[in-house]
Amino acid sequence: MANSKFEYVKQFEQPDSLLPNTWIVVRLDGRGFTKFSTKYAFEKPNDKRALDLMNAAARSVMSELPDITIAYGVSDEYSFVFHKSCTLFERRASKLVSTIVSTFTAYYIHHWPTYFVDGPPLSPPLPSFDGRAVCYPSVQNLRDYMSWRQVDCHINNLYNTTFWALINQGGMDGTAAELMLKGTFSADKNEILFKKFGINYNNEPEMFKKGSVVFRNYELVEPGTKKVSEEEAEEMSSSAVPEVKSKSQVEKDKKVRTKAKIVVEHLDIIRDEFWERRPWLLSGTPGKVPKEP
Numbered sequence: 001m002a003n004s005k006f007e008y009v010k011q012f013e014q015p016d017s018l019l020p021n022t023w024i025v026v027r028l029d030g031r032g033f034t035k036f037s038t039k040y041a042f043e044k045p046n047d048k049r050a051l052d053l054m055n056a057a058a059r060s061v062m063s064e065l066p067d068i069t070i071a072y073g074v075s076d077e078y079s080f081v082f083h084k085s086c087t088l089f090e091r092r093a094s095k096l097v098s099t100i101v102s103t104f105t106a107y108y109i110h111h112w113p114t115y116f117v118d119g120p121p122l123s124p125p126l127p128s129f130d131g132r133a134v135c136y137p138s139v140q141n142l143r144d145y146m147s148w149r150q151v152d153c154h155i156n157n158l159y160n161t162t163f164w165a166l167i168n169q170g171g172m173d174g175t176a177a178e179l180m181l182k183g184t185f186s187a188d189k190n191e192i193l194f195k196k197f198g199i200n201y202n203n204e205p206e207m208f209k210k211g212s213v214v215f216r217n218y219e220l221v222e223p224g225t226k227k228v229s230e231e232e233a234e235e236m237s238s239s240a241v242p243e244v245k246s247k248s249q250v251e252k253d254k255k256v257r258t259k260a261k262i263v264v265e266h267l268d269i270i271r272d273e274f275w276e277r278r279p280w281l282l283s284g285t286p287g288k289v290p291k292e293p
């Protein structure tokens with residue numbers, strides 16, 4: 001077919017492929033959730049319904065996109081990780097980000113009535129999310145990114161738990177609570193919680209303290225057996241030439257991934273153990289699907 005005289009406008013489209021052979025993290029974040037959480041009376045500082053809803057939406061995203069290796073969520077944000085060998089959408093940033101953000105938003109709204117059973121139904125302005133993609137060249141960089149988010153979760157949660165205890169149980173107003181916490185360290189906050197309110201921070205729900213990690217579950221590897229150490233994983237995935245899997249291997253991996261159960265856990269992802277027991281997360285090759293009991 002002959003080109004129309006308008007077709008030249010295609011030249012204005014810019015390529016936006018992400019750097020090959022790097023880990024892609026797409027992080028989304030709720031737009032104006034300070035206001036949104038007030039509108040729907042989220043419990044302070046943590047609303048289990050809201051977090052379970054975020055996790056349900058993330059799990060739905062993962063089941064629609066088998067290329068996602070792992071996801072981590074806290075508060076109104078979620079990070080989705082693609083293996084460095086991933087070639088989905090030719091690694092085009094806008095396609096990856098817009099697909100993840102719109103799929104997540106659609107499921108957030110879809111699952112809303114399951115988690116907010118008693119409250120008012122959603123009404124405009126409806127929840128929306130922004131998103132960005134960042135490339136990390138090494139396993140160490142990727143793990144440091146994940147650790148950064150989980151440390152952030154811990155710091156914010158300890159602060160918020162203490163802040164709201166001072167207000168709800170201590171009868172302080174926001175300004176006084178803020179002033180009291182100014183310049184305090186973690187140990188001080190733990191002590192305030194315990195001495196003033198008898199709260200042992202360690203006994204707070206794991207989801208609040210650690211955030212949520214979503215991944216495909218295969219048979220766990222016993223530590224000390226067939227584990228892939230961080231160095232080995234780094235070696236496996238640090239080849240200068242991007243790993244190219246055959247089409248049939250890609251299809252086979254996809255089948256196994258689709259079969260695997262997607263789980264939501266609240267685990268320490270900073271320490272080695274989490275990664276060592278789940279070598280498939282960094283190797284990119286699916287593990288063995290556990291037999292039904």
Ligand SMILES: Nc1nc2c(ncn2[C@@H]2O[C@H](COP(=O)(O)OP(=O)(O)OP(=O)(O)O)[C@@H](O)[C@H]2O)c(=O)[nH]1
Binds near residue numbers: 045048051076
């Ligand atoms: N009460 C309550 N609020 C929450 C909960 N989770 C998230 N939020 C709110 O969501 C906000 C998320 O912070 P940000 O993402 O930094 O801020 P934002 O208001 O969403 O603004 P932008 O992200 O810049 O659009 C928190 O400050 C809380 O106000 C929850 O479980 N309970």
Ligand SMILES: [Mg+2]
Binds near residue numbers: 032
């Ligand atoms: Mg936000």
Ligand SMILES: [Mg+2]
Binds near residue numbers: 029030076077
């Ligand atoms: Mg946020």
